[in-house]
Amino acid sequence: MEQTIIDYIKNEIHAGDQSLDIDPEDDLLGSGLLGSMEMMRLVEHLENTFHFRVQPQDMAIENFLTVAAMARYVSAARRA
Numbered sequence: 001m002e003q004t005i006i007d008y009i010k011n012e013i014h015a016g017d018q019s020l021d022i023d024p025e026d027d028l029l030g031s032g033l034l035g036s037m038e039m040m041r042l043v044e045h046l047e048n049t050f051h052f053r054v055q056p057q058d059m060a061i062e063n064f065l066t067v068a069a070m071a072r073y074v075s076a077a078r079r080a
Helices: 002-013 036-050 067-079
Strands: none
Touching: 002 036, 002 067, 036 067
């Protein structure tokens, strides 16, 4: 799941820039890899790709700050 998220960031948000080195623990917002609009696109992509909905109470930065955090959140949300 982490690689799927990284591939989306590289291919869709950064126009296929394969030179980007994204570690699953990188702070995506703090590093400038994603802005708020890109983050919303990514959340929508996660919902569509993994067939779940982010609940309003789950829209917390700690669930989406890193690729690893997103993967953990999506896995937990899909089990719920």
